[in-house]
Amino acid sequence: MSDQRIQILRDILLELHQGASPESVQERFNQHFTGVSALEISLMEHELMTSDAGITFEDIMSLCNVHTNLFKGAITAVEVADADQEGHPVYVFKQENLALRAALLRVRRILTSYAETTDTDLQTDLLKGLRHQLNLLGQFERHYDRKENLFFPIMERYGHDAPPQVMWGVDDQIRELFAQVMTTSQSLPDGDVTVVLTTFEAFAKEFEEMIFKEEAILLMILLETFTQDDWLTIAEESETYGYAIIKPTAKWVPHREVFGEMASADQPxxxxxxxxxxxxxxxxxxxxxxxxxxxxPKPEAKSTAIDRNQQQPFGKGYLSVEEANLILNHLPLELTFVNKDDIFQYFNDSVPADDMVFKRTKSQIGRHVDLCHPPKILERVRAIFDLLRSGRKDQVDMWFKSDKTGKFIYVVYKAVRDDNGAFQGVLEYVQDIQPFFELGSDMKRDLD
Incomplete structure (x- = not known):
């Protein structure tokens, strides 16, 4: 991978950002590239975002589809045998895209048929089918959540921080477009079906473009970069976020090479x-x-392992590490700690993954807090940390009612300071307080 090749890609995309038409650079692109690696695209985006050219990830995001069209037909595929095995995260990811494409086509056919008929009974049946297919299509959220929370952290550890930022921003735009589809579809049968069709096609265009970006660019970067252990981690943690329409039909058990046991008989x-x-x-x-x-031989090193069951001075008393861990996991709160360097360091295990309000996985540990949040709320997250770090506030409270679950969620961001008042990080705790609103009396002291 030559620096010159990256520089040419960088210059072409910079021209696009400065207003050049795609047609004006396509010919030059074709002259210089017979195949472009997805890794080169990643490096190019990183170069743009870290250079003094004044290009932000928002700029790259705004021309994301232009870039994608530029690379179509020129991206070099990466072949990894395991990726075709049932249960492998790449295999599952592609199968989901097939199922989501099918749901997309069914929604389009239903809307078209609905617009073409005046039979009210048929429209009623079509409307029922439309609701079902939109609910299926809406499961793309799980697909995106796994991508953003399992793929992206590992990418960032390998230095590919630009594609996750750009793609997460586009994902959020697609989510907003789908929300518009759901809103306009709720107006039927009284509303105008042409409005629903218009909003749906706007969503479908961006959604299908994202499928191409995932399979032709994102997965190529991952297949060139991730180790087998990375994929195993993703496979193990995927259930936390769920799957879109389909589920793995088998558990992926990779073949492991054992080196040193099989030597060629022809070699001395x-x-x-x-x-x-x-x-x-x-x-x-x-x-x-x-x-x-x-x-x-070196002298045998003394073991520094901590006895998890040994009592230690802890606050106003004594606890073992094991007891402290159990207590934190039994609190009716989702706890997250980000340290003073803005690194996501800890979360407790108080509820099953399916019931978590803000889903967390081990893959996120060690990740910068900026990268743990979608771009659209990043400024708000930074503002909270600035308030707490600076001492202007010791606590920030937020709450919201979940439309999906009916839970009333109360969130607290608390500055953690040591005995000298020095900032050590931020503790977030999340609680469902809906049961408090449903208390039947002012007092309960019996054991029933």
Missing amino acids: QAVVQPTQAEGQATVIDTPQGQFTITFT
Whole structure:
């Protein structure tokens, strides 16, 4: 991968951002590239966003489809055998896209048929089918959530921080477009079906473009970059966010190579013979002769492992690490701690993943707090941390009623300071307070 190649891509995209038409740069792009790696696209976007050209991820996001069209037909595919196995996260991701495309087509057909008929009974049946298919299509949220919370953290650890920022921003735009589809569709049968069709096609265009970006760019970056262990982590944590329309039909069990056990019979074998000085020297016979390796063992290091059941001074009393962990996990709160360096460091395990208000996974540990949130709320997150870090506030409270679950969620962001008042991080705790509104009396002291 040459710097010159990246520079050419960077210059072409910079021209687009400065107002050049796609047609004016397409010919030059075709002249210089017979195939472009998804990694090169990632590096190019990173170069643009970190250069002094004044290009932000919002700028790149605004011309995302122009960039994508530029690369169509030129992106080099990456072949990884495991990715075609049932249960592999890439296989599942692609199967979801197939199912979502099918739901998209069914919605389009239903809306078209609805617009073409005047039969009220048929319209009633079509409307029922439309509601069902839109609910299925709306499961793309789970698909996007897994991408944003499982794929993106690992990408960032490998230095690919630009594509996640850009793609997450576009994901949010697609979510907003789908919300408009749901709103306009609720107006039927009294509303205008042409308005529903217009909003749906606006959503469908961006949604189908995203499928291309996922499969031709995003997955290519991941397949070139991620290790088998990365994919195993994603497979293990995917259930936390759920799946769109389909579920894995089998658990992915990768083939593991065991090195050193199978040597070619045609190659000379080295024979290892221990010398009389046990543990001090080794003689190795080879077809060319012998050589001796000597070494001096290091003193055995003392174990520094913490006894999780050993009582330790803790606050106003004593607790073991195991007891402290159990207590934190039994609190009726979702706890998250971001340290003073803005690194997501801890979350408790108080409720099953399906019941979590703000879903967390182990993959997010060690991630910068900026990267844990969608771009559309990033400024608000930064403002909260600035208020708490500066000491202008010690606590920020928020609450909302969830339309999906009916839960009334109360969220607190609390500045954590040491005994000297020095800022050590932010503790977030989240609680469903809906049961408090449903208390049947002013007092309860019995055991029933």
